[in-house]
Amino acid sequence: MKYFGTDGFRGEANQSLTAIHAMKIGRYLGAHFLKLQKEMRVSLGAGHNMPEWAEEKRPCIVIGKDTRRSSYMLENALAAGITSSGCDVNLMHVTTTPSVSYAVRADNFCCGIMISASHNPFYDNGIKIINSAGGKMEEELLEEIERYIDAETDDLPLAERGEIGMVEDYSRGRNRYIGYLIQTVRRSFKRMRVGLDCANGASFTVAKNVFDALGAETHVIHDHPNGLNINLDCGSTHMQSLVDLVKAQKLDCGFAFDGDADRCIAVDNHGKVVDGDAILYICGKEMKANDALPGNTVVTTIMSNFGLYKAFERAGIDYVKTPVGDKNVAAEMFEHGYALGGEQSGHIIFSKYATTGDGVLTAIRLAEIMVENKTDLASLHQDLIHYPQVLRNLMVEDKEGALANEKVQRAIAEANRVLGEEGRSVVRASGTEPLIRVMVEHLDNDLCVDMADHIVQAFRDEGFTA
Structure with a gap:
C-alpha cells in the first residue's frame, strides 16, 4: 500500500x-x-x-x-x-x-x-x-x-x-483501562521497588498509576513530555538511563516503554537489559508450568534471537515464526488460539487480556511472575543465552528491486551456508522506512560481523546504497 x-x-x-x-x-x-x-x-x-x-x-x-x-x-x-x-x-x-x-x-x-x-x-x-x-x-x-x-x-x-x-x-x-489492568493482577506488589521509564510519551498517564495502586514503590523517569522530547535518549530504544536508575537506586527491576506504550523492555536487578525475547521466554515457561499455554506454543517473529529457540527447545516449548510485525503475530495467535506471542522489540501479546501488544500489561505480568515465584528477575532468564547478533540498516530507494537482485541473493545464500546450523541471516525490507535490514546471528561474533559485511557489500556493489 x-x-x-x-x-x-x-x-x-x-x-x-x-x-x-x-x-x-x-x-x-x-x-x-x-x-x-x-x-x-x-x-x-x-x-x-x-x-x-x-x-x-x-x-x-x-x-x-x-x-x-x-x-x-x-x-x-x-x-x-x-x-x-x-x-x-x-x-x-x-x-x-x-x-x-x-x-x-x-x-x-x-x-x-x-x-x-x-x-x-x-x-x-x-x-x-x-x-x-x-x-x-x-x-x-x-x-x-x-x-x-x-x-x-x-x-x-x-x-x-x-x-x-x-x-x-x-x-x-x-x-477504565487503568482499572482493568489492576484487576488482572492477583498479587500485591508491596515491597517491590520498580523503575519506570515513560519515554516522555503516553505511558506517563498510565504506568505509575497502575504500579502505585498495586502497592509498588515506583521511581519514574522521563515523565515530563513537552511535545519535543518523546523517545529522546529514553524509553525502550534507549535503555541506559533506566539501567543507571536501577543500579543507583538498587531497584528490583525496571520497565521502559516506547512513545505509545505498546512495547516494554525490562531491566533486571543486576542492571541487565531483558528484551522481548527474554520476556517471551520467562512468560512462556511460567504459562507452561501453570497449564496456561495452549498448544504448548509461543508465537515469535523471524527476528527473534536464535538463542531463544534453543532455550525453548530445552524447556520443551514449541514455537512458531511469523514475518516481522505484531500484526502478523496477532493474526497467528488468534487464528490458532495461542495465548502468548511477541517480538524482540518488546511488543508482547497476552491474548487472555488484550488483542495488541501492551507495554504496561507486560510489565505487570513480569512483576507478578517475580512475586509468584518469590525470586528476582535475573534468576528468571539466567538460562537463556542470547546468540551474538549483528544488525545493519541500509537506506535504499527500491527495496523490492534490491532484495530481488541476483548478486544480493547469492551473497545471502553464501552467508547462510557459512553460518550453518548454528547461525542464520535474515534480510528484509522495513515496513515503515526506506530501509533494508540485515541481521546475522551465530555463536561466533566475528563470523557474524564478516557475514553481515559480506551481504552489505553485495548491496553496495550493485549500487543500491552508498
Missing part, C-alpha cells in the same frame, strides 16, 4: 503526513461507518444481530494520541473529518495505544484511532486505525481510504444541520 505500512500511516508531520491526510482519513471513516450502519438497519433491522455500535443514533469513533506536538494538530483534523461526515468522536486525549484498543472493545466503538509514531522521534507521527475487535484495521478498508486520499474529486456527502457529528471528552476511558 502507498500510505499504510505494517504499523499504520507513518511519516514526518506536515511533510509526508499532513493535517489534510488526517482530515481525509476521518472523512472516509465517518462516511464508511455511517453507510454501514444504514445498510445494517435495512438488511438486519434494529436489534437483530447488529453490533452494539450500530444501535446508537450515530456511529462513534474513539481517538487517542501520544505526546508529540503534531498529535494535537492531527487529532483536530481527524475529528473534523469524522464529524463532517456525520459520525461522533470521543477523545481519550494523551493515552496509550493498548488503552484505545481496550476502549474500542469495552465500550463498543465502531473503530478507534491512535495518533502516534511509536518509537520514532518527535517530528514523525502516525495514524493507526483499530477495528471494532480491538485489532489493526483490515487492509481492504485501508486500501479504500488510500484511493479516497488520492482521488481528484471528493464525492463523499457532507452531513448537514443536526446530522453533523459531535466531539466529546472521553478521558474516563483511560481511567
